[in-house]
Amino acid sequence: MGKPTGFMEYERKTAAAVSPKERIKDFCEFHTPLSQEEQRKQAARCMNCGVPFCQAGMNIMGMTSGCPLHNLVPEWNDLVYTGNLEQAYNRLKKTNNFPEFTSRVCPALCEAACTCGHYGDPVSVKGNEYGIIENAYEEGYADPKPPRVRTGKQVAVIGSGPAGLAAADQLNKRGHKVTVYERDDRVGGLLMYGIPNMKLEKHIIDRKINVMKEEGVEFVTGANVGKDVKAAKIIKDYDAVILACGAKNPRDIKAEGRDAKGIYFAVDFLAATTKSLLDSGLKDNKYISAKGKKVVIIGGGDTGNDCVGTCIRHGAVSVTQLEMMPKAPDERAENNPWPEWPKVCKTDYGQEEAIAMFGRDPRIYQTTVKEFVKDKNGNVTAVKTVKLESQKDEKTGRMMMVEVPGSEGKLDADLVLIAAGFLGTQKYVADAFGVQLNERTNVATEAGKYATNVKKVFTAGDMHRGQSLVVWAIREGREVAREVDENLLGYSGLSVQ
Incomplete structure (x- = not known):
């Protein structure tokens, strides 16, 4: 381990964030990285546990505890501490x-499982990961580092999100000739158009893609x-094909008035903003603008939060985020002990910015939309809401969120996401390749396997496991x-962990 008494001598410190009112002036990343000296102190806090839950990546009570990639966290923390x-x-x-x-967009499952976090504050693993790669x-x-020997085998990867890129990187290192097909105009998939620029600036993606190109990976956009x-033709021309096209079907809200103008899926809203930002700095106006609008966002997860931050940068006059589930506790509940993933309320960057700009948390819990109200021209003007409560379904025994009678409300809205x-x-991708889907409309494979029912065709990532984290896709x-x-x-000589 780095320093036996480090976790007692040094307090946790993370990269400082630019103030909300300042950072909303642009779409740039807004954290100031730790100095190398501070990174050494944070690495010194690592205890090199006998059982390092930080790298376990195991399932506890239906949640992942530790890094799914099994990153060797104690090892490289020790190396950071010693300056190597x-x-x-x-x-x-x-x-x-x-x-x-991952050092930019991962929710740091490693830190949530850190032993130091059991009674105190976890090691700043994510900050040290950032420091290691940027220094590299x-x-x-x-x-x-191109492979020295080629195998003569050719592999096609369909989709350039984190799963497709990881597969391409690994197979190219092995010596296979890899071609990645991407339907968008830029490589990166979810990383490029699903994650806002302020969380992951796109030149970071381009930097890595350029390395992969020089190592021999071919990209077709x-x-x-x-x-x-x-x-x-793809199946005929290649020795193997990997489908890594993501989970691209957005869940809709089936409510009266859904056909109103001004209602968009979040993925389309975020992608349009990023593309316009990269193409013209938003000067081409080819995006869905929230400027001067009252915005209602349906969904309380990471994507909803990204919409909050993006709308504020556009210049929205108000932003409200509807969340079906109850507010999580501010601290771990007794029935959610370490090293389980902490089911606590997280106020993310977008919500911080809304609080700074509008004086309140944008989230309204246990609420959903019952009707979209539109004017005579078909434009959305408001949403009718209803409160929800948890009840046990008598037939299935499952807990369900059901409407509370008499709890209807109304929110003005010029834009709904x-x-x-x-x-x-x-479906068109699955049909084109003839692969079977399971009951969750993901591509079907044997448990723990990636081969589909079609010879030479494999699958991975969200297309295989459903919507998940970047680290799981990798x-x-x-x-x-x-x-x-x-x-x-x-x-195979390729390592998985």
Whole structure:
């Protein structure tokens, strides 16, 4: 371990954030990284536990505890403490293809499971991960390293989100020739158009993609496989195909007045803003503007929060976020002990900004929309809401959120954004390749496997497991790469963890 008494000597410290009222003036990342000296102190707090839950990535009570990638957190914390940043990078890269992404957008499952966090504050793992990878780029450790030998095998990856990129990176390192097909105009999938710029600036993605290109991965953008590019030709031309197209079907709100103008899915709203920002700095006006509007966002998760932050940057006059579930407790409940994922209320950056701008938390809990109100021109003008409460279904025994009689309300709205999650694979892709879907409309495979019912065709990421975290997508990309490698060569030298 780094310093045996470090966790007693040093207090937890994380990257400082620019004040809400200042950071909403642009779409840039807004955290000031820790200095290397401060990173050493934070690494010194790591206890090198006998059972490092931070890297366990195991399921406890239906929730993930620790890093799904099994990052060697105590090892590279020790290396940061001793100042050996090159070896820290090497240990980090053994398990994580894209620490430049996860150190920015991961909810830090590792920190939630840190032993120091049992009675105190966890180690600043995410901040040290950020420091390791950014130093690696500065010092040249992260420069391109093309494979020395090629196998002669060719693999097509459909989709360039974190799962597809991880699979491509692993298989290219193995020596296979990999081509990644992306239907959008830029590479990155969810990372590029699903996550706002202030959480992940897009030049960070481009930097890594350029490394992968120099290492031999080929990228084809504007290629909508299943429509513009024939799936049959892809299957014919390649030795293996990996479908990593994400869970792209947004869950809708089936309420009266849904056809009103001014109602959009959150994914379309966020993607349009990012594309316009990258193309013209928002000067082309080819995005869904919230400027001067009263916005209602349906959905209380990360995507809903991203919509809050984006709307405020547009110049919305008010933002309200509707959440079906009750407010989580501010501290761990007794029935949610460490090292389970802490089910506590999190006030994220968008909500912080709403509080600073409008003087209140934008979230209204246990509430949903019952009707969209529109004017004579068909424009949405308000939403009728209803309160919800948890009740046990007598037939199934499951707890359900049901309407509370007489609890109806009304909110003015010029713009409504639906951020209610995603339902699964887009059917045209599945149909084009002939792969079977399961009851959740994800591509079906055997448990723990990635091969589909179609020979040579595999799947990974949200398309396989349903909507999930970037870190899970990377793990699935690594695992499908190993399975493909074994299928092509009869054995694999690729590590998964």
